[in-house]
Amino acid sequence: xxxxxxxxxxxxxxxxxxxxxxxxxxxxxxxxxxxxxxxxxxxxxxxxxxxxxxxxxxxxxxxxxxxxxxxxxxxxxxxxxxxxxxxxxxxxxxxxxxxxxxxxxxxxxxxxxxxxxxxxxxxxxxxxxxxxxxxxxxxxxxxxxxxxxxxxxxxxxxxxxxxxxxxxxxxxxxxxxxxxxxxxxxxxxxxxxxxxxxxxxxxxxxxxxxxxxxxxxxxxxxxxxxxxxxxxxxxxxxxxxxxxxxxxxxxxxxxxxxxxxxxxxxxxxxxxxxxxxxxxxxxxxxxxxxxxxxxxxxxxxxxxxxxxxxxxxxxxxxxxxxxxxxxxxxxxxxxxxxxxxxxxxxxxxxxxxxxxxxxxxxxxxxxxxxxxxxxxxxxxxxxxxxxxxxxxxxxxxxxxxxxxxxxxxxxxxxxxxxxxxxxxxxxxxxxxxxxxxxxxxxxxxxxxxxxxxxxxxxxxxxxxxxxxxxxxxxxxxxxxxxxxxxxxxxxxxxxxxxxxxxxxxxxxxxxxxxxxxxxxxxxxxxxxxxxxxxxxxxxxxxxxxxxxxxxxxxxxxxxxxxxxxxxxxxxxxxxxxxxxxxxxxxxxxxxxxxxxxxxxxxxxxxxxxxxxxxxxxxxxxxxxx
Numbered sequence: 001x002x003x004x005x006x007x008x009x010x011x012x013x014x015x016x017x018x019x020x021x022x023x024x025x026x027x028x029x030x031x032x033x034x035x036x037x038x039x040x041x042x043x044x045x046x047x048x049x050x051x052x053x054x055x056x057x058x059x060x061x062x063x064x065x066x067x068x069x070x071x072x073x074x075x076x077x078x079x080x081x082x083x084x085x086x087x088x089x090x091x092x093x094x095x096x097x098x099x100x101x102x103x104x105x106x107x108x109x110x111x112x113x114x115x116x117x118x119x120x121x122x123x124x125x126x127x128x129x130x131x132x133x134x135x136x137x138x139x140x141x142x143x144x145x146x147x148x149x150x151x152x153x154x155x156x157x158x159x160x161x162x163x164x165x166x167x168x169x170x171x172x173x174x175x176x177x178x179x180x181x182x183x184x185x186x187x188x189x190x191x192x193x194x195x196x197x198x199x200x201x202x203x204x205x206x207x208x209x210x211x212x213x214x215x216x217x218x219x220x221x222x223x224x225x226x227x228x229x230x231x232x233x234x235x236x237x238x239x240x241x242x243x244x245x246x247x248x249x250x251x252x253x254x255x256x257x258x259x260x261x262x263x264x265x266x267x268x269x270x271x272x273x274x275x276x277x278x279x280x281x282x283x284x285x286x287x288x289x290x291x292x293x294x295x296x297x298x299x300x301x302x303x304x305x306x307x308x309x310x311x312x313x314x315x316x317x318x319x320x321x322x323x324x325x326x327x328x329x330x331x332x333x334x335x336x337x338x339x340x341x342x343x344x345x346x347x348x349x350x351x352x353x354x355x356x357x358x359x360x361x362x363x364x365x366x367x368x369x370x371x372x373x374x375x376x377x378x379x380x381x382x383x384x385x386x387x388x389x390x391x392x393x394x395x396x397x398x399x400x401x402x403x404x405x406x407x408x409x410x411x412x413x414x415x416x417x418x419x420x421x422x423x424x425x426x427x428x429x430x431x432x433x434x435x436x437x438x439x440x441x442x443x444x445x446x447x448x449x450x451x452x453x454x455x456x457x458x459x460x461x462x463x464x465x466x467x468x469x470x471x472x473x474x475x476x477x478x479x480x481x482x483x484x485x486x487x488x489x490x491x492x493x494x495x496x497x498x499x500x501x502x503x504x505x506x507x508x509x510x511x512x513x514x515x516x517x518x519x520x521x522x523x524x525x526x527x528x529x530x531x532x533x534x535x536x537x538x539x540x541x542x543x544x545x546x547x548x549x550x551x552x553x554x555x556x557x558x559x560x561x562x563x564x565x566x567x568x569x570x571x572x573x574x575x576x577x578x579x580x581x582x583x584x585x586x587x588x589x590x591x592x593x594x595x596x597x598x599x600x601x602x603x604x605x606x607x608x609x610x611x612x613x614x615x616x617x618x619x620x621x622x623x624x625x
Contacts, residue, residue: 006057009096010147012050012104016111017140019046023133036128043132044115047139051108054143058101062492093149093211099349102492103146103281107274110360111139113474117364118266120470121371125264127171134168135267138275145278152210154282155193155200158243161278162189165256165271169263181262188256192246199239206230212285219288229292237296240286247279248333249326251307255552257330261322265367268322272329273360280336280352287345297341304337305433312440316447317545321366321376324448329359331441332402335434339417342424347416353489354401354409357482361398362445364475365391368467369452373460378448383457387464390472392453394479399445401482404438404514406500406507409485414438418506435513442517450525 019042025031026039080092115135122131141164145157163186170182204210207218222229242253249257257276261268283290290296311330318324332355339348368391369384370376385392401408404415414434421430457464486501 005053006060006096009054009057009101009104010094012053012057012108013140013143013147015046015050015053015140016043016108016136016143019043020133020136020140023129023136026129027133036126039129040115040119040132043136044112044119047108047111047115047136050139050143051105051112054101054104054108057096058098058105061098061101090150090152090210092153094147095149095213096147100146102353104143106356107139107142107146110270110274110356110478111135113364113478114266114269114360117269117367117471117474118264120468121266121367122264123468131168131171131264131267134164134171135270138164138168138267138270142274142278145281149212150210151200151203151212151215151282151285154285155196155243158196158247158278158282159193161247161275162186162193165189165260165275168267168271169260171264171267172262175262178262181259184259185256188253188259189246192242192244192253195239196243196246199236199242202232202236203240206233206236215286216288219292222292234293234295237289237293238299241283241290241296241300244279244283244286245303245337248276248283248337249330250303250334250337251310251330252551254307254311254330255555257326258323261320261326265322265363265370268326269360269363269367272326272363273356276329276333277352277356280333280348283337283340284345284348284352287340287343287348290340291343297343300337300341301430302341304334304339304341305430306334307331308334308338308437309433309440312437312444314545315444316440319378321370321378321381321448321452322363324378324444325359325363325366328402328441328444331437332359335414335417335437338430338433339420342420342430344420347413347420350413350416354413354485357478357485358398358401358410361475361478361482362395362402364471364478365395365398366448366452368471368475369464371471372465372467375460378451380458380460381452382455383453383461384464385453387457387461388453391475392449394475395449395453397479397482399449401485402445403442403518404510406503406511407486409482409489411507411510412486412489412501412503415504415507415510418510419504422506435509438510439513439517442514443521446518446521447525450522454522454526 022042023039026034026036031038081090115132118132118135122128125131138161141157141160145154145161148154148157166182166186169185170178172178173182200210203215207215209215209218221227244250246253246256257272260271263271290300308331311327311334315324315327315331318327332351336348336351339345339351366376369381369388373381375381402410404411406412418431418434421427421434424430490501
């Protein structure tokens with residue numbers, strides 16, 4: 001039976017997709033006598049089936065040594081032909097690998113917890129069919145993305161995830177900010193997607209395949225034979241990394257994640273923990289091609305380093321708690337981009353592995369506060385430690401797991417990255433970026449904790465009510481799982497058994513940077529300190545950071561302004577030149593015809609004379625030397 005589940009792992013994306021389609025029966029009111037709740041329960045049931053299937057398949061892969069060895073060197077595969085015409089053959093190729101099954105287990109497991117959480121969070125909401133259907137649509141796309149071995153279908157699935165983002169951000173579509181957030185998120189991601197599509201199309205004639213393993217073989221052939229890269233290949237690689245840059249909310253395509261915070265918080269949990277790493281997954285699969293171009297590697301390092309520091313600084317100045325955490329997502333993924341740019345996919349895998357659960361836990365704990373206090377403004381919260389100690393502990397467990405504090409999960413991956421940067425060509429600069437990011441991120445995480453659970457109760461928190469057990473239970477379950485991340489990493493062989501998992505060279509400076517950021521932030525915000533607000537002379541810096549360094553205004557004055565002016569110029573040319581020429585030609589013809597009509601006299605002699613003159617003129621023209 002377990003081997004059967006392993007061979008048919010391609011069914012896992014079908015379960016949530018089927019539940020998303022069934023939700024349509026309730027969304028337009030086809031079934032209206034039962035109310036919207038059955039749609040949520042059906043989605044939860046199907047997501048649970050997907051999780052059980054993925055978990056049992058993973059257990060089968062690891063428990064049976066023979067099957068495990070076979071899956072390692074010849075993993076189960078499946079293939080469906082989608083298009084076969086004019087010497088173009090496009091199929092959905094899939095591989096069932098151990099990393100893929102681990103990713104599927106994390107994705108589906110988080111979806112189960114979040115959908116239970118969402119039942120409590122949206123208890124009084126009537127948009128269950130649309131919301132839960134969109135969550136399942138997300139899961140189906142992510143699971144298929146993990147299984148596919150085709151770059152082309154990876155692009156297709158990323159496009160579906162973009163559509164899912166638009167639908168789910170616009171859940172509460174009667175609010176203007178929600179409409180703007182859904183539109184901006186969709187358009188911003190579309191920029192990266194269009195550039196990615198150009199790269200995907202241009203890649204096929206050169207490599208002859210879209211399969212990731214085929215691309216890996218082509219890259220190995222280029223390296224082993226010391227062949228020069230085809231003309232324009234680096235431009236294709238730049239186009240290919242544009243998609244992951246947009247999906248992972250990296251500068252300059254980072255604005256969409258901030259705008260997407262207008263969606264209900266359960267969707268924010270999934271988007272900030274697993275959806276954003278879809279682009280990172282594709283980036284890791286493209287690593288063999290990226291290694292062929294030092295230019296593209298440097299671009300990834302520059303983008304990642306800039307985003308990691310700048311996004312962490314922006315998070316430190318945010319007042320909205322959801323936006324503060326969203327910029328920390330961009331900052332963490334910036335570290336992953338640095339690892340990929342430096343050519344070490346193992347460290348990038350570790351950063352990807354330890355990130356989703358702690359971030360989801362942080363957002364779950366914050367969500368229990370937002371829903372009951374009707375505010376996500378950090379200046380209006382505080383003093384909740386005596387009222388919400390369990391949620392405070394859950395938040396701290398998630399935050400410490402992302403900080404560089406041993407033995408928690410985030411320390412080992414960040415220590416490996418610090419060691420990698422120190423051994424790079426720019427050790428001082430890149431190591432400084434890592435240490436600065438760790439310190440600022442730790443400070444930003446502790447700032448959110450102190451402003452919510454520390455200090456004295458505010459008007460919004462004096463009568464803070466308890467939340468439903470449907471929100472508390474999955475949060476506490478995820479707390480236990482997050483605390484066991486080091487043991488899970490030891491179990492799957494990521495790290496060896498040592499007194500402190502993941503400890504090694506340069507552990508002390510990393511730990512010192514993390515503690516300095518966390519302690520200094522606690523000093524300023526645990527009991528509000530005057531220095532927490534910059535002096536009036538420097539207050540503009542804080543405001544500048546809180547406004548995302550006016551990035552949106554800069555885009556409005558530059559890119560958007562250019563596009564709008566070009567559109568106006570095109571409209572003017574269409575009205576004045578195209579329509580004017582055709583309209584003017586018609587009017588001139590009518591005037592000439594009207595004038596010619598006045599020359600008609602009815603005399604046959606005049607007509608005969610005109611014909612003779614015409615013949616003479618034509619003869620002269622034809623007989624001219």
